[in-house]
Amino acid sequence: MVTAPTSSRAFPHRRNSLNLFRLVLAATVLFAHAFYITGNGTGPMLHGENLGGWAVAGFFVLSGFLITGSRFRHTAGEFLVHRIARIYPAFLVVLVVTALFFAPIAGLLERGELGGLFTTPVTPLEYIWGNIGLYIQSYSVSWTLQTVPYPGAWNGSLWTLYYEFFCYVIVWVLGFLAIFKRTVWFPVVLWVVSVAVHATMGFWTRLGLDFDFTLLFKLLPFFLGGVVAYVIFDRWGMRAPIGIACLLGSLVPIFLVPGFGGQLAAPALAYGLLWLSTVIPQPKLIAKHDVSYGFYIYAWPSAQLLMLVGAAQLGVWAFMGVNVLVTLVFAVASWLLIERPVMRATRRRSHATVPAHAVGAVRGAL
Template sequence: MSSATGQVEVRRHKGLVPWQGQTILAAFDPRRNSLNLVRLVLALMVLLAHSYTLSGNGFGPLFNGDHLGTWAVYGFFCLSGYLITGSRLRSRFVDYLSHRIARIFPGFLVSLVVVVAGFAPIAYVRQHGSIDGYLTTPATPLHHVVANMGLSMHEWSVAGTLTANPYPHMWNGSLWSLYYEFLCYLAVGALLSFAVMRRRPWLLVPTFLLTVLAAANADTVVNGYFGGNRDVALLVDVLPFFMGGAAVHALRGVIPLTRWSALASAVGLVLLVSADGTWGPALAAPFITVLLMWLGKVLPCPELVRRHDVSYGCYIYAFPSQQLVAALGGAAWGTYVHAALALPITVALATASWLLVERRAMRVVRRGEPVPVATVSPVAAPIAVSE
């Protein structure tokens, strides 16, 4: 969307609220913001949270029974809901879908290959003293890639490795969320294909409330209507956060983005989560979104981070890096040393993923498309990253 179009949107909302100049639409600079930094911090929160478990030291700090990593994932879904909704409203469905596929799949598929070709052989040699039998030991490396290449994870282990780890067998436990993120992309893409939804995007607000209602009655919905299907159960859990972000985007012309709205959002988040552990976090999704958008507005961001979004790579490479460190004995040194040892491996692979895979894939899918004068937002990709 061009800057001129953005000005039209601001004028369209003019006079609706007394704080018009301070709304998300007016106050958030889509080209100069710190959302890459916010997403990177969320990805590193996941790394730290997993280091407790992967080093054999429990779950770490809990809030409403969930560790830091779970809350970080909720934050990713909220930001994605906001940004992806904007992407869909500006795009034809075919273009929207091609961008989403190009953004999520190449990095994901390469990460599977990196695990079976790089990480798992090291662990196998550590475990057996040689590489003999690696390619034929169940679950074979080829099976790991083929079984998971559709994004839905069906095989977590590779060649019987990681058996001695504090958290055994599983090479990349973070990848589970990508499938449900993609289902959220499809849901919003389909909803905004209806003319009535595109003309009245505020209808995303009652849609969000319906997802909260489903989450609050998850047992009835999942067991009563879907036979206890695990995929439905996990989707019901995360969909309200994505739709909460979408609802905020629909109301971005009236929701203020100030320190006071951020403070109110933080208070609302704590109150809702404290009021009810089941529906409270889901209903608080818009508050999480506003809080993260405010941080994206006010935090100083190094230019390198602003230009290069390695948060998705950090998310998909942290877990296997941590498991390799644990397999090589790093778990014995405690949670924080374990995390510190895994961090440089993660960042190096994330940087390579961004420069060699993710960015190139997006450039390919953009070829032949008209170049916009200015984009409204750095459209989020799976869990962590910008378009």
């Protein structure tokens, strides 16, 4: 049972509900995308951002915390190996599954045959090759998905992974700087600068910086907010009253400050969510099996296939429920067949190269 801390203490890296929190965030993305995919508008919005966008912000603040801990606990080389192992194999598999399994099924459902599927750009192999570097250049596969309300888009969730990994690289570079590990003020300054850049994005785009720059600095402040939370916990521990105050206080800029309120609230949001993860218990099954990543990357293509079999006729809410069940099948398969085996292999390699007394720290960071 997870219990709330009554006084200052270190964050319990092994006794929290972050697996559950990430799964809830992934389900929120599925919820938001269901409105687009079924042709039912945008769903609930706040300051021009749907709930999926706000869920991604939650992913990034939690990721900033966890990735900073991984960087502090590992050598530079081990950190990169672990980050690549966690994000890339399952990403590559979902590209292959989408291009060579989902797309042909869609072709049969839409046309009853596969003529030209493997020769019409973007061909299935072009889809895999063009997106293999995490940066999503193609969302379509051949002539498939032309009969659905959101045509031609096989996976509208994958674009965030490029920026997620970009943030990993930033923390990897920062880890070489002694000031990053020795003072809380340096990460705070970095976060402030990132918020300032996002808040003045009109100026930067007039200088010729492109949409990729805009997206990075939309998400980077959330990630750095998690970094700030990590260094605060590392130095002063975690207190329940501060966690409650941060969780409630973060809502003020989120609701009252358009444009950059979420980014402004990022460190408080990170602190509050992390504290809450020590209070709310998670089922043992979720604690053991982290299917949130697989859920996130398979929810969209699963929804598009469901559209082709007429599941939208059930209504948007029933459609979401069916999509949750179908997505869970692929998420569990991704975890059991790809993600967990790769992580275990990486962990065994780490154990073989670190002293025995450090094995626990390595295991907690993966």
